[in-house]
Amino acid sequence: MLRLSLRPYLIVLFFLGLADHLHTSGVIAGTSELVYNGFSADMKLDGKALWINDALSLTDGPGGTSGHAFCSYPLSFQNHPGGAISSFSTTFVFVMGFKQYKGNGMAFVLSSTSDLPDDSPGEYLGLLYSNSDGHVFFAVEFDTFLNPEIDDIDDNHVGIDVNSLVSVESKTAGFYDYIGEFQTIVLRSGKPVQAWVDYDSKSHQLNVTLAACCISKPQLPLLSTTVNLSSLLSLGPVYAGFSASSSKVSSDHYVLGWSLKLDGVAQPLDYTLLPFGAGDETREESKSDVTFYIVKGVPSIVLLVFLIVLFILICRHLRKAKEDDEWEIKCGMPSFTYKDLLTATEGFSNKMLLGKGGFGRVYKGVLPSTTQHVAIKRVSPESKQGKKEFMAEIAILGHVRHRNLVQLLGYCRYKQELLLVYDYMPNGSLDRYLYDNTTPTLDWAQRLRIIKGVASGLFYLHEDWEQVIIHRDIKASNVLLDDDMNGRLGDFGLARLHDHGVDAHTTHVAGTWGYIAPELARLGKATKATDVFAFGVFTIEVVCGRKPIGPANTSGGLLALADWVCGTWQGGSIIDAVDPELKDYDTAEVELVLKLGLLCSHSLSRSRPCMRLVMLYLEGGARLADFQPASLVTDGHEDEEIDQALCTSAATTVTILSGR
CATH class of the missing domain: 1.10.510.10 (Transferase(Phosphotransferase) domain 1)
Incomplete structure (x- = not known):
């Protein structure tokens, strides 16, 4: 149940006194970009859709329901007839299964109309089965339909639908971790899930990526296929939003945050603003549980927490000492201070950015002590493989010298920051x-x-x-x-x-x-x-x-x-x-x-x-x-x-x- 899975979030919020201060971010008004860090009442809702504590609830209660929520203004994917069609990128965080869940699932939708029928519950996810009435749509479905005729086993897949709910491609919900292993996600677990949908209008390449919230976007998409959406995107105004449905028993489908951009990368969501406790009842119940545990078990909890913190600090100290020895044996002492490199790049300013690589970004810099122009590779802390490649580059380039090899001048380690400093190559790659x-x-x-x-x-x-x-x-x-x-x-x-x-x-x-x-x-x-x-x-x-x-x-x-x-x-x-x-x-x-x-x-x-x-x-x-x-x-x-x-x-x- 969500109350249990969200307890770590709520405990932190309780101690910080922030639980009652989460609020939504503003929406970027316009025809090419929108950002919702939580939701406000500026979207078009129908069916059972409603707002609950800055979250968007698509279905509410039993009885066979469906709900839709669309951005209040349509998007234009084509500036003029016959012109180029825009690509798009979107990401959103959703939750399914706050209560005893027997629902059918939800979908991200691009539709030729925002007037969808509110009487299409069940396995149709609030959408029409096909476009027989002229309705053109594209959807990425998150299907949890439970079929009681097949041993009470529920579905758990992500599918790509074009003008029909018969998916052109689908796969079990999950993601590929940094070593390429597939990790399953249970969609109806009541835990926040993040999805990314990226479409290239030139190559017609569509990628759908999934991950547990709130981790970095996996490098490998869950689904990657070629789909021509020109017939929809060239029609004129297109409505973007969400649809969900439930059967005759209670179910919940929430969207906590949403970002979309045409011809660019969707702006990342601010997780600190997302309403992770969607319902008043859920939030208050969780806060009551936290209070009970704090008052009832203060002596034992304080001692346990103290021992855990002490153990963590000792482990971190030993691990850091070991890492420092490993670095100095293999790479030598650091050559630059973080302060010098921060000054050299004007605080890693975007105007000093030379490019992006597989493990981070490369900046142009001017060393404050010598005024020498250098290139500084800043390895991303999120890169799981960055440290290994970082050490390999130092160990090798730190010793070789040749006029046709890029010269490594030194490196810097600062907390989680890893930086390599090279001769600056003014003519680029x-x-x-x-x-x-x-x-x-x-x-x-x-x-x-x-x-x-x-x-x-x-x-x-x-x-x-x-x-x-x-x-x-x-x-x-x-x-x-x-x-x-x-x-x-x-x-x-x-x-x-x-x-x-x-x-x-x-x-x-x-x-x-x-x-x-x-x-x-x-x-x-x-x-x-x-x-x-x-x-x-x-x-x-x-x-x-x-x-x-x-x-x-x-x-x-x-x-x-x-x-x-x-x-x-x-x-x-x-x-x-x-x-x-x-x-x-x-x-x-x-x-x-x-x-x-x-x-x-x-x-x-x-x-x-x-x-x-x-x-x-x-x-x-x-x-x-x-x-x-x-x-x-x-x-x-x-x-x-x-x-x-x-x-x-x-x-x-x-x-x-x-x-x-």
Whole structure:
């Protein structure tokens, strides 16, 4: 029951004296965004829907009821007929099951009308079964319908409905945690649940994500499918809101907070303002229980609390001491103070923000002591994997030095804050120059110099440092450009190192789709050869100005960039694959680099050259033997043996040129 599950919240509120001071936040009036942190009487309600202590109650009491609540003004997803249709993002917190619950569920709804029938209780969730009357709608349903004919077992799923209550896709309610394991959520448990619905109008991609309130949004959505909502969103005004229904027995469906935005990310809800105790009876009953326990059991509770707090403090102290030892052994002493980095970034101001990464944000900064420009990566405290990658980057980049690697200047730890400080790269990342039309087009000399620079840095990591470093995430967005447009390989959060002559111990897949070698995807073992594969894809990408995975010309599916280049080569000339924006270039150099990229991204790991040979080919110290695209096709049975000692390539004959 909710009274029990909400007791931790209510105890805290009781001691702080805040239980009677929760209030709703304002709504952003307009046609493109709304935010309700709790609700006020500015929504259109019908059926059994009503306000209860700043919460939106959709059904109230037994007898077969339904209720609807829509935003008081319609939304316009299309500025003019034939124009682009807006994407949308929404999130809301809801509760089902305050009392003995035998209800049917609720739904988030986008509808062509806000006048829905109030006599559609039961398993229809307050909606029509289909759009036979011309009513067009989209709904994400949270279904808890109990069928007494099937052993009294109730449903517990989330579904996507378009113009019909027959879901186009559905799945058991739950979420994927940070390690990818599925955690079930019981919708009718009486505990707050948060949902996110994100729709991209260009790709028609719809993602529905669920989590227990109030945790961060999971990275993996519960449902992800392609749904074309153009027929609804292009009609004109669209009404957004909620619908719910119950059968002949008592049930409760509450919405505690709601945020929605067109063409952007919905504003996060303020959990401190949400009315977690929805009903007067529930709230007062819970407060009475709290008072009883405090008065009746003061001596024993005080002693128990004291012992628990003492135990927690001791554990935290021991854990912190252990962590400090671990950090200093692996990473050395911190190099910067938090105060210095706070000053350098003007308090981590948004105007200093350079970009967002997988584990946090990157800011531009000016060190107060030296006025040196730096880039500061601020790892998000919410990232479950951030600490591991943070330490890996410090341990590796803190020791290596190379002109084509981004230089780590130091790091800082402050409470839960983790920060890395690098040399500032004024020209940003390479992918901007390949795909952003607002940036100048790179000429051939610049592209070749960047390719050679990354190859040189990777050769240093594989062959020339005291240990072998496997980068595991080579891609255009991880190559940064300095003042002279030289390429520098960065982001070593996934990198691993091991001694020369010893296999790496990595046994799980890491990297970016499109750059992952076949054997890595199959076996999960990262090697120098998997880095070479990613470098080969990167090389072709720079020459062609195309992403590693793109649409196929005829089938409408997806095609790997290397396969596209091979097809171009077989159909005429490999030069035809060159970026159309590239005007002046040396044909022989382009042909060499493309063929070398194809060889490096060969599906057989033993057929890829090592980075020492790659450098010789690029610098003219060895001649790449002629081969045809047919030699790149394999039967799918790969020999995992890689002769690193000889560092030979089965598809090439190395000719060392004199005078080098």
